[in-house]
Amino acid sequence: MSFQAYLDTIEDKTGLVPRALVDLAKEKGYDDPSVKAGTIVTWLADDYGLGRGHAMALVHVIKKGPKIDAKHVGTSGSHRDASDELWLDGKATNPNRA
DSSP: HHHHHHHHHHHHHHHOOOHHHHHHHHHHHTTTTSSSHHHHHHHHHHHHHHOOOHHHHHHHHHHSSSBBOGGGBBBSSTTOBSBBOOOSOOOOOOOTTO
């Protein structure tokens, strides 16, 4: 599953676009460098029913922003994304979606 596919599934599971969850996390102060990933994972599990893998994808965006390493971009191999910039505003409006 690509990084973007994780975010798209989060939208399906929660009814919220990833940007909305990132904004909620920031309101809670979870973007602070001192906040551990486990705290965010627990919040996402308790409030939204997300599993660890999906929560960790969102932790990356909360802590590091929507940019991913270029090694994850391309057409071959598993976990490949179309762009090094993740789309946070909903899969229906994603210009990179096939």
